[in-house]
Structure formats: C-alpha cells, structure tokens
Amino acid sequence: MSQGMIYNIQRMSIHDGPGLRTTVFLKGCPLRCLWCSNPESQKTTPQMLYFEAQCTGCGTCKDVCPNDAVIPLGEKFGRDTAKCTDCGLCAESCPTKAREMSGRLMTVEEVMKEVQKDSLFYENSGGGVTFGGGEPTAGGQFFLDMLEAVHNEGFHVTVDTCGFCPAERFDKTIELADLFLFDCKHMDPEQHKKLTGQDNAIILRNMRAALSSGKQVRIRMPLMPNMNDSEENIAAMAEFFKEFDRNEIEIMPCHAFGKSKYLALGKSLPEVSQYTPEQLKVVLERFARHGLNPVIV
Numbered sequence: 001m002s003q004g005m006i007y008n009i010q011r012m013s014i015h016d017g018p019g020l021r022t023t024v025f026l027k028g029c030p031l032r033c034l035w036c037s038n039p040e041s042q043k044t045t046p047q048m049l050y051f052e053a054q055c056t057g058c059g060t061c062k063d064v065c066p067n068d069a070v071i072p073l074g075e076k077f078g079r080d081t082a083k084c085t086d087c088g089l090c091a092e093s094c095p096t097k098a099r100e101m102s103g104r105l106m107t108v109e110e111v112m113k114e115v116q117k118d119s120l121f122y123e124n125s126g127g128g129v130t131f132g133g134g135e136p137t138a139g140g141q142f143f144l145d146m147l148e149a150v151h152n153e154g155f156h157v158t159v160d161t162c163g164f165c166p167a168e169r170f171d172k173t174i175e176l177a178d179l180f181l182f183d184c185k186h187m188d189p190e191q192h193k194k195l196t197g198q199d200n201a202i203i204l205r206n207m208r209a210a211l212s213s214g215k216q217v218r219i220r221m222p223l224m225p226n227m228n229d230s231e232e233n234i235a236a237m238a239e240f241f242k243e244f245d246r247n248e249i250e251i252m253p254c255h256a257f258g259k260s261k262y263l264a265l266g267k268s269l270p271e272v273s274q275y276t277p278e279q280l281k282v283v284l285e286r287f288a289r290h291g292l293n294p295v296i297v
C-alpha cells in the first residue's frame, strides 16, 4: 500500500465537518497563499521547527547536530537555516520539545489504525474523518487510497481543499467524499496567481464539478483585507455561484494563528493585516449587496 507524508492526526476535532472527527493532515501544497496559517504544511518533506520560548539553553542539540547548524542565540541555541538539513537529530534529543519535527511517512494501514480508534464516536455523533493539509489532494495516489479505505469502512469523509488538483484525481475524490470544505480565494486568475502562486482555472473547473455532483459542498473564503475583499471580486463570486443557486459563503476573516510556526521555521512573517470589527462589518455588507449570505465560521 502507498505511503504519504502526514504532519498531524487530530482526534476529537469539532471544526472540520459534522460531529466528532479525526482530521488527517497531509503535508505538501502546490499553492503558497500569502496568508497561510500552516506554513509547516507546504513542503512535502519533513521539517524541524524550533520554538525559542521552550528552549532552556541546555545545549544538547549542539552536541548532536552533524552540520554545525545549532548556533548561540543569547542564552539559548537557535539554528542556522542555511546549514540545517532538517535531519531531526536535535529534535530527538531535545528534553523540552523546543525542537520538533513536522512530517512523517505513514502507510494507509498506519493511518487507518489511528482513525479506527474513534469509530464509536463517529457513529454516535454523526462524525467521521476529514482530510486537510496542506492540500490533501496533492497527496496523489496515497490520498485516493486513504479516501477509499475510509469510505469502505462506511465512515463519513470530508475533504478540506483549495481545489488545485488534476481533474481526473478530483473526479475520483468526488466519488469517494461525502462533503467538501471548498475554498474560494479569488475569482480573477491574475489576482489568484499573485496571492497564491497559481491561477484558478483548474480550481474553478473542480469547483463546478463538485457543485454539480450532488455531494455536499460548503464554500469557504479566507477573507483578506485589501486582497480579495473588493466589491468587484465579491460581485464575481455572486455571479459564479448564482449558476448553482448557492448564496451561502462561510467566511474566515484573516487571523495570525500561524505566527509562531513562521518563527519556528525561521521564515519571515506574512504581510497581512487583520480586520477591526468595523472594517469587517463594511466588507460583509458588500456580500449582502450582491445577494450573498456570509456566515463567519
């Protein structure tokens, strides 16, 4: 059976679909959204995260690093990102978990073993399994094998996706999934590329396929100040979704929950701002003007 790179399996999750769920997070994403709150999910390879606040400066990491990548940081020990190869030896030895590896190759059977642990809760709560990421569909054959295994167990399957995925794989995903949490980041191809690194042609194709499939689709929008909240973009969304008689949009106003992970990866922080309540109110009124019903989630 195939293997995939998993960076988290979250049990008893209540925000990723109906009921109590197990969310399987696949590592790897073809997009680079400027605001992404999961920067550790973008690369497909394992990465070491260094959380300075938890470092006591004991120096254990310095002794084990084969690349001289552990460097003094005041009283503590940081890392030289140019020398670090993400080998993970320091994370294994760190007594305070200031150093942690993100990403582990797992087989379908290994993931299923975790998923099965909560099967009773799925039955009692109307829950199931959610695939998130990163971009779960980027997991390729492993992702499809996982979907099939979960589907064959009779568990409810949710896919949290940006929709950037080859058409054939996405159509197979539609067959095996019960619910999509489908992001709509921008309607304009150029703007989409500027904000995420990819244009949206295949995304809109897949969105149409999902919306016409009879499967449940919750349309979600990460709402970013001065990036995708213009009257023009909201009007274009309204026009697109009118065809499918859909007017409810789940809104996720920009947050900065990923800040500590950017720092832990040695990356610079995203240049995005958060709304004040007054600013958000003004933007939400734009949706209503175009016949859309924005629901904050």
Ligand SMILES: C[S@@+](CC[C@H](N)C(=O)[O-])C[C@H]1O[C@@H](n2cnc3c(N)ncnc32)[C@H](O)[C@@H]1O
Pocket: 029, 035, 036, 037, 038, 132, 133, 134, 135, 136, 160, 161, 162, 163, 182, 183, 220, 221, 222, 223, 252, 253, 254, 255, 256, 257
């Ligand atoms: C990390 S993504 C993973 C799923 C998929 N790759 C996607 O983008 O839809 C999970 C959700 O978090 C949202 N998200 C990511 N960064 C965010 C931020 N800074 N503020 C609000 N929502 C954010 C995404 O738009 C997406 O709906």
Ligand code: SF4
Pocket: 048, 064, 065, 066, 067, 068, 069, 070, 079, 083, 084, 085, 086, 087, 088, 089, 090, 091
């Ligand atoms: S992950 Fe490996 S190379 Fe990087 S600092 Fe730790 S021990 Fe050194």
Ligand code: SF4
Pocket: 029, 030, 031, 032, 033, 036, 037, 038, 041, 042, 133, 134, 135, 162, 196
């Ligand atoms: S598509 Fe999702 S996981 Fe990928 S960069 Fe954007 S928000 Fe992050």
